[in-house]
Amino acid sequence: MLNKAPQVTKAIIPAAGLGTRFLPATKSIPKEMLTLVDSPIIFYVVEEAVLAGISDIVLIQGRGKAAIEDFFDVSYELEDKLAQRGELAVLDRLNRIKNMANIISIRQKQPLGLGHAVLCGKPIVGDEPFAVLLGDEVMVQKATEPSVTKLLVDNFCRTGLSSVAVMPVADEDVSKYGIANVEPMDSGVTNEFHIRSLIEKPKPTETQSRWALPGRYVFDTQIFEFLEKTKPGKNGEIQLTDAMAQMLLKCGMRAVAIESRRFDAGDPLGFIKANIEMALLHPELGSEVKAYLREIVTR
Ligand code: UTP
Numbered sequence: 001m002l003n004k005a006p007q008v009t010k011a012i013i014p015a016a017g018l019g020t021r022f023l024p025a026t027k028s029i030p031k032e033m034l035t036l037v038d039s040p041i042i043f044y045v046v047e048e049a050v051l052a053g054i055s056d057i058v059l060i061q062g063r064g065k066a067a068i069e070d071f072f073d074v075s076y077e078l079e080d081k082l083a084q085r086g087e088l089a090v091l092d093r094l095n096r097i098k099n100m101a102n103i104i105s106i107r108q109k110q111p112l113g114l115g116h117a118v119l120c121g122k123p124i125v126g127d128e129p130f131a132v133l134l135g136d137e138v139m140v141q142k143a144t145e146p147s148v149t150k151l152l153v154d155n156f157c158r159t160g161l162s163s164v165a166v167m168p169v170a171d172e173d174v175s176k177y178g179i180a181n182v183e184p185m186d187s188g189v190t191n192e193f194h195i196r197s198l199i200e201k202p203k204p205t206e207t208q209s210r211w212a213l214p215g216r217y218v219f220d221t222q223i224f225e226f227l228e229k230t231k232p233g234k235n236g237e238i239q240l241t242d243a244m245a246q247m248l249l250k251c252g253m254r255a256v257a258i259e260s261r262r263f264d265a266g267d268p269l270g271f272i273k274a275n276i277e278m279a280l281l282h283p284e285l286g287s288e289v290k291a292y293l294r295e296i297v298t299r
Helices: 041-051 066-071 076-087 086-099 112-121 148-159 172-178 223-229 239-250 269-283 288-295
Strands: 010-015 056-061 103-106 130-133 138-139 163-168 179-182 192-200 217-220 254-257 261-264
Touching: 010 041, 010 261, 041 066, 041 130, 041 148, 041 269, 056 066, 056 138, 066 103, 076 086, 112 223, 112 254, 130 148, 138 269, 148 163, 148 217, 148 254, 163 179, 179 239, 192 239, 223 239, 261 269, 269 288
Parallel strands: 010 056, 010 130, 056 103, 163 254
Antiparallel strands: 130 217, 138 261, 163 217, 179 192, 192 254
C-alpha cells in the first residue's frame, strides 16, 4: 500500500479569549474584528492560513463573537446594492473574502485557556494534522517570502514532526510567552531546531532560552491526547504549552525560527504598531502615511 504524503488542510484559530488587554473596546467588539487599515485582524490571520494551502478554518468562538462569522459570510443586501451601483471592485473583494476558506465555528463555552480552546476543535479536525494560528497575532513579511504557517506546514510534511514557530525575545519579555529550550540540528541548518523542553511564561531566571512561541503551530493529531490529560497550569488555564511539553518527550517536535515581523494585535501598543506597518505597506496609502509620520516626528 502506498503511504499518502501528509497534507495540512485544516487550521484551528482560537478566538474565544476575553480580550481584557483591549478593554473597553472589547466589551462589545471582538478584538479579532479590530481593524488594521481596512480589514479586521482575523482577515490577515485567515489569509496567512490560506496561503499555506489550508482550506478549512475552525474558528473557536466565545460569546459575543458572531461578527467574526458574519465577516466571512454572504451579506445579500450590501452585495445587491454594490452590484446595482456598479461598484464592482469592492464587490469582487467581498466575494473573494467569503470564498477564501470554509469557516466552521465551534463555541468554547468558557475561556478555560488556549489548550482547552484548541481541544474544542477536535470534533472537526478528527485524526488529521492541523495548524493553529492565534487569532490576534499578525505576521508581516515581504510578498516574496513564504508565510510563517507555510514554513511550518512544509516542515511538518518533510519531517512528520509537529513544528512550531519560534522567535528571539528580550529578557524582559520572556515571562509573556511560552519558551522553548532548543538544540541545533546536526545538519547545521540555522533556522530549524529540535525542541528539548517547553515552559509557559517563565521568569527570565527560570530558563536560559530566549526563544519564544509567537502563536503559530502545526500539530500531529496526537496533541489532542496530551491536551485531554493536561490539568490547569499558569493562571489556572489549560495551557497548550503544557500539553506540547508532554508531547515532545514522546513524539519529538521541531522549532522553526521566523523572520517575519510579528505583532500582538491583541494589545493596544502591538495593534498600533501593526496598523502603522500595514499602512506603510498599503499600495495606495503607503507613501502618504510615510510622509505624515516623517512630519509628526519633526514637530
Ligand atoms: P490571549 O491570552 O492573548 O487572549 O490568548 P485573551 O485571553 O483574549 O487576552 P487578554 O489577556 O484577556 O487580553 C491567546 C489566544 O487564545 C485565544 C484568544 O482569543 C487569543 O486569540 N483564547 C485564549 C481562547 O480562544 N480561549 C481561551 O480560553 C483563551
